[in-house]
Amino acid sequence: MLSYLIRRTFWMIVTLFFIVLIAFVINFVVPGNPARTIAGPKASPEVIKAIEEKYDLNKPVPVQFEHYFVNLLHGDLGISYRTNESVNSELRTAFPKTMYLGFSVFFLNVLIGVPTGIYAAIKRSKFMDHVILISSLVGTSAPTFWIGYILLFVVGYKLSLLPIGGYGGISHVILPAFTVSLASAAGYVRVVRTSMLEVLGTDYVRTAEAKGLSQSTVILKHAFRSSVIPLITYAGMDLGTLMGGLIVTEGIFGWPGIGQMAVTAINYQDMPTIMGVVLVAAVAVVIANFVVDIIYALVDPRISY
Amino acid sequence: MKKLGAKKSAVAGVLAASMLIVSALSGCGQTNTPQTQQQSASSNATPQMGGVLRTWKQYDPKSLDPTDCGDTDSYDIQQNIYDGLVMWDKSGKEIVPDLAAAMPTITNGGKTYTFQLRKDVTFQNGDPFTAADVVYSFNREASKSIASPGESYFSMIKGMDDVFTGKAKTVSGVVEKGKYTVEFDLTQPTRTFVDVLAMPYAFIVDKKYTSALPNQAALSLHPIGTGPFTFKEWKKGQDIELVRNPHYYLKDAQGRQLPYMAGITWTLGYGNSVAYLKFKDKKQDFSLIPTSDYVSTLNDPNMKNDITSLVENDYFYIGGNIKKAPWNKKPVRQAMEYAINKDALVKLYNKRIVAAWSILPPNMPGYQENPSGYKYDPAKAKELLKKAGYTNGLPGVHPMVYVKNSIRDVLAANIQAQLAAVGIKITLDGVPFPKYLDEVTKGKEDMVYGGWMQDYPDPDDFLNILFNTNQIPSNNNVGYSNPTVDKQLNQLATVTDLQKAIPGYQAVEKQILDDAAIVPLYHDKEAYLIQPWVHNSQLHPVYPYFYYWTMWIDQKAEQAATKG
Numbered sequence: 001m002l003s004y005l006i007r008r009t010f011w012m013i014v015t016l017f018f019i020v021l022i023a024f025v026i027n028f029v030v031p032g033n034p035a036r037t038i039a040g041p042k043a044s045p046e047v048i049k050a051i052e053e054k055y056d057l058n059k060p061v062p063v064q065f066e067h068y069f070v071n072l073l074h075g076d077l078g079i080s081y082r083t084n085e086s087v088n089s090e091l092r093t094a095f096p097k098t099m100y101l102g103f104s105v106f107f108l109n110v111l112i113g114v115p116t117g118i119y120a121a122i123k124r125s126k127f128m129d130h131v132i133l134i135s136s137l138v139g140t141s142a143p144t145f146w147i148g149y150i151l152l153f154v155v156g157y158k159l160s161l162l163p164i165g166g167y168g169g170i171s172h173v174i175l176p177a178f179t180v181s182l183a184s185a186a187g188y189v190r191v192v193r194t195s196m197l198e199v200l201g202t203d204y205v206r207t208a209e210a211k212g213l214s215q216s217t218v219i220l221k222h223a224f225r226s227s228v229i230p231l232i233t234y235a236g237m238d239l240g241t242l243m244g245g246l247i248v249t250e251g252i253f254g255w256p257g258i259g260q261m262a263v264t265a266i267n268y269q270d271m272p273t274i275m276g277v278v279l280v281a282a283v284a285v286v287i288a289n290f291v292v293d294i295i296y297a298l299v300d301p302r303i304s305y
Numbered sequence: 306m307k308k309l310g311a312k313k314s315a316v317a318g319v320l321a322a323s324m325l326i327v328s329a330l331s332g333c334g335q336t337n338t339p340q341t342q343q344q345s346a347s348s349n350a351t352p353q354m355g356g357v358l359r360t361w362k363q364y365d366p367k368s369l370d371p372t373d374c375g376d377t378d379s380y381d382i383q384q385n386i387y388d389g390l391v392m393w394d395k396s397g398k399e400i401v402p403d404l405a406a407a408m409p410t411i412t413n414g415g416k417t418y419t420f421q422l423r424k425d426v427t428f429q430n431g432d433p434f435t436a437a438d439v440v441y442s443f444n445r446e447a448s449k450s451i452a453s454p455g456e457s458y459f460s461m462i463k464g465m466d467d468v469f470t471g472k473a474k475t476v477s478g479v480v481e482k483g484k485y486t487v488e489f490d491l492t493q494p495t496r497t498f499v500d501v502l503a504m505p506y507a508f509i510v511d512k513k514y515t516s517a518l519p520n521q522a523a524l525s526l527h528p529i530g531t532g533p534f535t536f537k538e539w540k541k542g543q544d545i546e547l548v549r550n551p552h553y554y555l556k557d558a559q560g561r562q563l564p565y566m567a568g569i570t571w572t573l574g575y576g577n578s579v580a581y582l583k584f585k586d587k588k589q590d591f592s593l594i595p596t597s598d599y600v601s602t603l604n605d606p607n608m609k610n611d612i613t614s615l616v617e618n619d620y621f622y623i624g625g626n627i628k629k630a631p632w633n634k635k636p637v638r639q640a641m642e643y644a645i646n647k648d649a650l651v652k653l654y655n656k657r658i659v660a661a662w663s664i665l666p667p668n669m670p671g672y673q674e675n676p677s678g679y680k681y682d683p684a685k686a687k688e689l690l691k692k693a694g695y696t697n698g699l700p701g702v703h704p705m706v707y708v709k710n711s712i713r714d715v716l717a718a719n720i721q722a723q724l725a726a727v728g729i730k731i732t733l734d735g736v737p738f739p740k741y742l743d744e745v746t747k748g749k750e751d752m753v754y755g756g757w758m759q760d761y762p763d764p765d766d767f768l769n770i771l772f773n774t775n776q777i778p779s780n781n782n783v784g785y786s787n788p789t790v791d792k793q794l795n796q797l798a799t800v801t802d803l804q805k806a807i808p809g810y811q812a813v814e815k816q817i818l819d820d821a822a823i824v825p826l827y828h829d830k831e832a833y834l835i836q837p838w839v840h841n842s843q844l845h846p847v848y849p850y851f852y853y854w855t856m857w858i859d860q861k862a863e864q865a866a867t868k869g
Contacts (some may be wrong), residue, residue: 032739040375041746041780042760042770044457046470054452082367084522093541149578157582164583165575167543256542256576264364269739 001297001304005141008293012286020275020284024068027271028061034269038081055081064156068275077279082265087276090261095280097167098257100248101180102242108181109238113188114231118224120189121196132193136186148179148252165253176253180246184238191234195227232295240288244281350840352561356838356858357568359731360591361580365541365573370525372446372453374505381850385569386429387508387530390420390439390487391499395843395852397668397762400499404434404509404531406485408499415494415801420486426554428511429535429850436481441512443479444468451521455506458760461495494799496806501759533854545571555854565857587867590836590858596712599655599832609651614832615844616659618666619758620767623705623720624823626751626783631699638821640689642679644727650716651825657832661825664767664814671764671807677818686727698728706744707754709735717754720826748778754826755782763803764810769794772817785822838862 035051036043052058056067071078077087120132155175156164163172197207200223208218246260254260258277263275296303313748366379374383392403402408404426409418426434448454459465463478478490491498501507514529515521528536533555534547552820555563570636584592585608592613594602608676623641625632632638646661659667662675690698707713715859717733724731731752736744744750759766770776773787773794793813800806818825835842838859843852 021369030740032737032743034739036742037739037745042457043454044460046466047452047454047457050449050452050456050469051454054450079522083365084368084373084525085368090541097542152579152582157586160586164586164588165579166572169576211702251576252579254542254572254579256540258660260542260574269740278756 008290012290015286016279016282020069020072020279021065023275023278024065025061027269027274030269032269033057034271037269055079062295068272072279077276080265080270080273082268082270082273087272090273091258091280093275094256094258094261097255098250098259099243099255101173101175101176101246101255102239104177104181105184105242105246106235106239108177109185109188110235112181113185114192116185117189117192118196118219120193121200122219124197124200132189136189139182139186144179144183144248145252147182148176148249151175151179152252167254167256172253176246176249176255179252180242180249187234187238188231191230192227195230196223199223199227229296229300232299233292236288236292236295236303237285240285243284243288245277329777338626341748350859352557352565352840352855352857353859354421354561354565354857355567356860356863358566358571358853358856358858359589360569360571360574360589361575361583361589362571363576363580364508365539366545368525369528369536369539370522371442371505371508371510372448372451372455373525374508375454377850380505381540382545382571383530384532384845384850385510385534385853386528386532386536387505387510388426388532389503389505389507390422391503393503393762393845397845398670400503400618400650403503404439409489411801413490415590415799416489416491418489418498419482420487420489422487423554424485426531427552428514428531429529429550429552430511430514431552432513434509434513434531435484436487438509438512439487440476440479440481441516441864442507442509444476445510445515445521446506447476448521453506455504458501458504458506461493463490494801496798496801496803497627497761497763497765500763500766504760516658534569537568542574544573553854557855564854566853569853578766584834584836587836587852590668590839594716594832594834596655599657608834611834611837612832613835613842613844614830616667617758617831618668618762619756620661620666620828621658621753621754621756621826622661622664622823623752623826624783625703626735626748626753626782626784627786627822629751630746631693631695632752632783634693635821636689636693637695637699640686640727641724641729641824642677642691642818642821643682643686643689644729645720645723645826646681647826648681649723650719653715653719654712654827657830658827659830661827664771664817664823664825665764665810666828668757669759669762669764669767671810671814673811673814676811676815678767683723683727690728695728699730702730702732703751704732704734705752705754706734706736706740706741706750708741713754716826720754745782746779748782748784750782753782764807764814765794765798768810768813768817769798772813783823785817787816787820790816836863836866838866 035048035055035057038051039047039249049058057104068078075088077091078091079085080087094136116132120129123129152164152175155161162175166172204222205218245257245262247259247263249255250257250259251263256294261273262277264270265277311442323812351749360555362378362381364378366382367373367376368379369383369386371383371387374380388403390403391400391408393399394401404423406421406423409420411418420432422436422439428434443459445451446459447456447465449469449471456465456469456725462476464473464476465478466474480490482488508530510524511529518524526539531554533550533553535550537546537548539545546568549564549566553563557563572589577593580589580592581595583589595743601744603612625638625641627633651658651660662679663673665672707717707718714735717735721733724732745753745755748846756780757767770780772781772785772790774781774791777786790813793809797806797809797813839856840859841856843855844850845852
């Protein structure tokens with residue numbers, strides 16, 4: 001197990017290094033000069049030069065990368081071109097808000113997706129199974145911005161039940177979380193349904209039924225437990241993605257997370273901020289992967305490293 | 306001012322694509338041309354003190370530091386925190402004293418401007434305002450380490466550029482002549498000097514407070530100025546709160562202390578459609594109108610009275626790169642003048658624009674409606690192409706570069722179809738703002754669909770910057786060059802009285818259009834919603850948004866409306 005952990009950590013670092021490298025290079029491949037974008041068209045060449053010097057943009061790309069990387073190793077993500085503030089402090093403000101929304105979505109996904117998936121498996125090929133599958137297809141296919149606006153219009157404006165957008169407590173998080181969850185819970189339904197169906201057909205489940213155990217005991221204690229591995233994989237990846245920021249939903253509801261930060265930064269060629277958000281999102285996915293692997297071993301005695 | 310990156314843009318320096326969205330509004334007051342209807346809620350009732358204006362912005366401002374005030378969102382907030390030496394009056398036609406006690410005395414053949422300062426002004430932290438603060442603020446703007454995007458607006462001040470390039474330590478042309486006297490020395494007489502002094506980059510900061518900050522970027526998060534409202538809090542992505550500055554130096558005509566309102570809160574982060582819902586729900590006092598709801602709002606008996614609208618001092622155009630064939634042939638360019646049905650564009654955009662037949666917008670001094678007498682006449686366009694030797698239309702397909710957004714995509718497609726109808730084939734090259742800037746400021750494009758918004762209402766800001774040969778390619782993107790025009794523009798820039806220069810600018814504008822340098826398309830017409838209990842919602846004539854310090858809120862009416 002220890003050697004596995006060490007190997008995994010090593011590869012995590014390698015992965016992150018390449019993500020940083022690739023993201024950094026992409027910033028220089030896209031056309032446009034950030035100093036020109038900052039200065040505006042009317043600025044004199046001297047102004048552009050001064051801005052290039054201020055942000056090190058006049059140095060060759062490898063030198064810039066070296067600077068960036070060395071600072072990164074010290075935990076310094078640099079200064080935003082747009083706001084002149086430290087990217088670290090901007091992320092410290094925005095990331096907890098993304099986590100708040102992300103965990104809310106995750107909670108709803110599990111709350112809605114898992115029981116519905118189990119139910120659909122039990123009712124396999126029956127009317128309710130079809131209803132669930134079709135609605136999950138609709139949920140996955142409906143564009144987030146459309147769902148978001150409909151919810152805002154109906155629940156927020158027409159019914160005045162919840163606030164119309166903005167950041168705040170539970171009442172503010174419900175609509176954006178539902179907006180995402182209506183689409184992403186559908187994924188959970190499918191994963192749970194499929195793996196449950198596999199398990200429900202096995203001998204030991206039939207044995208448990210034959211023993212005369214109640215249906216709920218059979219489903220929850222015997223079948224669901226053994227079908228949980230694909231669910232963990234799916235949920236882990238989902239959580240990792242959610243922590244990377246929900247660009248569309250944050251934009252619609254005015255949720256001040258890192259998704260919003262990313263959009264503003266991209267529009268502005270604000271390279272340090274773009275890099276900061278990419279890095280946070282990458283770390284979230286890589287860590288989620290890692291944690292999923294560890295949990296495998298914990299929940300399934302057959303898996304060991 | 307600058308190229309319009311997107312739907313309205315910056316006040317001055319920077320036009321980030323992020324500003325794409327929020328509208329800058331410029332225009333004029335109630336007494337202006339017919340194009341400008343300010344139906345703002347004004348009333349004869351006595352202004353009431355108190356009440357908080359609940360307004361909105363989609364994006365966080367870039368900065369609350371004047372040296373970084375290059376976009377309208379930053380300006381909208383900063384104008385409440387800081388003051389400059391001078392400012393635009395409500396008509397948008399005249400510059401009046403702000404922190405200066407009077408307009409400057411101009412000596413030395415127009416090269417020396419001497420300001421007497423007000424003696425009754427304190428900063429929001431209680432520090433007295435003196436000439437030392439003015440000198441400090443201009444040195445700060447010139448500072449190399451700050452690298453203000455607006456520095457080059459002040460290049461006419463002696464020593465400004467030397468400090469900026471590191472050749473000097475202090476700006477020699479800004480001199481403290483006494484506790485309340487400041488002298489500016491210019492390298493040459495420049496009429497637009499007072500115009501640039503009214504720009505946000507020239508806002509005055511507190512020397513004692515600002516110089517003691519741990520780093521200069523900190524001013525943006527903890528701004529202090531002399532303005533009508535004091536900064537309270539900025540929660541990034543959520544809101545910005547300003548509260549009334551009880552020691553503001555301005556009083557109204559009846560001697561009441563300004564501002565009237567107890568504060569202003571901008572909520573941040575969500576878009577136009579959500580803001581509009583919040584406005585309808587009376588949770589917000591201000592909103593823009595989403596394009597999809599524009600017509601229904603205009604016809605809504607409850608909402609149409611809440612609209613304040615005016616035509617902005619900007620213009621959008623298309624043009625071929627005159628340095629390249631076939632655009633080097635004048636008849637080809639003239640053919641384009643006749644090829645576009647601008648009314649179709651206006652209709653397509655729900656009348657949120659007005660058709661342009663001139664370069665200068667309606668609220669700009671010197672405006673002429675249609676100096677060269679062009680009209681929509683596709684037959685004439687074809688005839689001109691024939692005259693240029695293109696009987697079957699122009700050869701080749703011409704890519705037209707523009708800053709991509711959903712509205713421009715639609716308008717560009719319509720332009721494409723209209724040009725095709727007379728035999729000019731183009732492809733649409735909608736790109737992000739940084740890429741657009743990269744192409745057009747190097748003169749690489751074949752055709753451009755661009756825009757320009759004023760820095761200040763002086764024809765020089767449009768005609769000289771966009772059409773002088775010395776501005777090729779950075780601002781004169783189409784590569785227009787006419788020595789006669791250049792000579793006139795250079796001479797007109799030194800005329801100290803704008804009124805005397807106007808006939809000259811009108812002649813220049815006509816010449817540029819006769820040469821068909823570009824095809825003017827339209828000017829933006831912005832419409833804002835403001836709740837009926839908010840009074841005196843005067844739009845700022847030069848920069849966007851409102852004169853917040855004379856607005857007031859009928860709190861009883863607000864309570865009654867929001868309860869119901």
